[in-house]
Amino acid sequence: MTAVNLVMAGTVGVLYGTGFTLLLSRSLMRVLIGVVVLGHGTNLLLQLAGGPPGRAPILGSAPAESFTDPLPQALALTAIVITFALTTFLLALGYRSYVLVGHDEVQDDVEDRRIARQKAPSVPLEDDDDADEPDPLARAERTDDDVEAAATGREEP
Template sequence: MTANLLLAITAGVLVASGVYLLLERSLTRILLGVLVISNGVNLLFVVAAGRPGTPPIVGLGDPETTSDPLPQVMVLTAIVITMAVAAFVLTVAYRSFQLHGHDEVADDVEDARIRRLAEADAASESYEDTTFSDSGEDVVSE
């Protein structure tokens, strides 16, 4: 089985650029990243399928030259899943635009508090120092 190197490199570039878009704060760019990654993975499925052959229909051609139907089914499934994820991200972006006037992902308040505590090298209020007694039971020190 020989793989087309150009298609494999193209799939890698698509996945890499999709990951870059996923790291952005705008939900529109996140959606584009999901779509680009999906196209890259679908292309990888096609590359992994091997040489093209006759359609995988029983009785239509020689079984030796028939292409493998499993990658085709996986690509179709991936397309459906990508469409569902795209619809979900679009609804989240639309709702965010309705509420805030933009589709930027906001910082989480709890994450910002934990980051400030980490920078100050202080323990959070919810941290409990537990030690074990000789009997094996937890003892909470206050």
């Protein structure tokens, strides 16, 4: 049994953390870079799981104990191809979005905000004696136009 190199395990952890952090951003280029970093982290993890390098698994050339498992290497090659294809697709998607919108930032969806507002409690959970509004329901009742105006950044009439 072989021991895992802690530096390599830490590097895999940093790559995964960085990749997931970049995936959660609003810029499509950062999402693309996050996918690439996650792909590199996966390749490194597969190579780390394969153990230390050894002899090629060819019968008759070395004892069976010194063979290297070829499966992690084959999985790493597959992961490289999949990451390349996904990167190409995301590049095309980002370019198309830039051509249509003029920037690569993902915008809020008005319908998602409307659904989130409907699931929110309509009245406060506790009584506010210091509230400026006399009726707490007046604050909770918002029309769809108000929600859309708030989501798009327009001023309410």
